[in-house]
Amino acid sequence: MHFRTRGQKIFNVVNYILVTLVCLSCLLPIINTLAISFSAPSYVAAGQVYFWPLGFTTQSYEFAISNGKFFRAFGIAIERCVLGVSINLLMMITTAYPLSKSKDKFPSRNFFMGFYVFTMLFGGGLVPWYILMRNLGLLNSIWALVLPLSVPVSSMAILMNFMRSLPQEIEEAAAIDGAGNFRILWSIMLPVLTPSLATVGLFSFVYHWNDWFQGALFMNNPNRYPLQTYLQTLLTNFRDLLRQSGSDYYSLLQRMNEQTGRASQLFLGLVPILVVYPFVQKYFTTGLVMGSVKG
Amino acid sequence: MLHRLSLRFRKEWLYLLMLLPGVVLTAIFSYGPLYGIIMAFQDFNPALGFAGSKWVGMDNFKLIFSQPSFLSTIYNTFFISIFKIIFGTLASVVFALQLNEIRQNGPKRIYQTIVYIPNFISWVIMAGILTDILGSNGIVNEVIMALGAKPVQFISNRSVFPWTLIFSDVWKTFGFGTVVYLATMTSIDPELYESAVIDGAGRWRQTWSITLPMLVPIIILMTVLALGNVLSAGFDQVYNLYSPVVYPTGDIIDTYVYRLGLQNGKFAIGTAVGLFKSLVSSVLISASLIIAYKTAGYKVF
Secondary structure: OOOOHHHHHHHHHHHHHHHHHHHHHHHHHHHHHHHHHHOOOOHOOOOOOOOOOOOOOHHHHHHHHOOOHHHHHHHHHHHHHHHHHHHHHHHHHHHHHHHHHOOOOOOOOHHHHHHHHHHHHHHOOOHHHHHHHHHOOOOOOOHHHHOOOOHHHHHHHHEEEEHOOOOOOHHHHHHOOOOHHHHHHHHHHHHHHHHHHHHHHHHHHHHHHHOOOHHHHHHHOOOHHHHHHHHHHHEEEHHHHHHOOOOOHHHHHHHHHHHHHHHHHHHHHHHHHHHHHHHHHHHHHHHHHHHHHOO | HHHHHHHHHHHHHHHHHHHHHHHHHHHHHHHHHHHHHHHHEEEEEOOOOOHHOOOOOOOOHHHHHHHHHHHHHHHHHHHHHHHHHHHHHHHHHHHHHHHHHHOOOOHHHHHHHHHHHHHOOOOOHHHHHHHHHHHOOOHHHHHHHHHHOOOOOOOOOOHHHHHHHHHHHHHHHHHHHHHHHHHHHHHHOOHHHHHHHHHHOOOHHHHHHHHHHHHHHHHHHHHHHHOOOOOOOOOOHHHHHHHHHHHHHHHHHHHHHHHHHHHOOHHHHHHHHHHHHHHHHHHHHHHHHHHHHHHHHOOOO
């Protein structure tokens, strides 16, 4: 079909090379971290490890797994994701469905839409948020991590726009057959919504897994840190260690072990994201593009 | 009247019931903090509470606007945000165009999947990775030295640091734009290209005269929406990469609020800065949504 000149062939080759280089730049840093995590500390300190482990050892992983702090933080992050994603999905569905109705069917629709849009435009800011959580007695509680942003408005809007784009006839036919609103939502809407639910569910999971700030803000007790907040303290400690940069044997050794140990924990923190990503990816483009970019 | 209301309620009650839990949670956690804004006008003392603290009117605002360190965070915020938007858009569009030239669907999808991955990695982990590869004996500097140049202090040099922020953010997030632009390109009517080929237009010509013009509305839309958030220059990224050495060029409004307001316990000042940001942001976001609606028919709700 396409008429190919020599110029186009050269262009294609150059194009492929450039695109591949860009993709490598996205992957190699992760591979580098992986290689460091499996290498012997001495090679890492000498700056010899690139994309393949040297002096292969699983020592740093054994250390991470036997390290109670890491495991506890990992567990809290999982607990947070299970609670957070369930709450988010439930809230988004029960909010998006009524708001997807026309003003005729649901006269108060615009009032509630305005109620949510306002939260996108204006907020009290960080300090009042913290004070509120403190006054509610939620500091150090897992609920401080899952309740505050329980209705993510932009994801909810994706879902709502998707529901609106569905043909009205389906629902009307079901209503004539005597199905109530909950039945319609549960057995007719939800199956059709799977791609967009996967999309907003992924957003929610990624948010809860990746967020370190709410953990740092609302957890005073380091034993209550979710994984990313714990990893953040590792990062800070490592920086301090670099800054002190003692040259005696002990501090050198400590710095070396710290680097491989940190790499293994960073990588373990990435695993859930890398595991989930390919499965949801196929829904992703459709769900995202249909919902958010209209017209 | 009452009858009409009860009719309306009969029609609506199920919807209202569904909305109730979300509305309650949002009222508490999103509207609740608004009450705390009064701290911005007080010499707030946590021991005395909202009611007991002394009113000081606009003093907190007068104080922050007399601080050179605060004024420089405003400048930094704009600088970092705007260059992130410019280079981010450029990178996404160019890469989407490049992928669009690849005709085989398999590789195209794989490439798209790969460049989208960094988006999903938290800034905490990314900062850890970047500290390693951008450090003085990291890979990037080894390449630079192998090429015969001097190593660059990406993280600790004041004049380089903002660009480290800008380009690492572009690198992490351009995959998202690519996905959006590529989706737009695949929706362009193939007949346009076919008739261009009949008229003798080559690939460059097709890209220049068909693909790019078709992308312009969505580029404008994405840019306008990004400009609405210009005051949020990326708290997670900056906080996890900066250090006191680079505060003069790397400190942004959000990190300033956190450091001053919570870590140093100056609640009132932190609230005042936050309120200032919130007010300006709400104007910018509203404007961006209105412009997006007027120019592209984009509606959030």
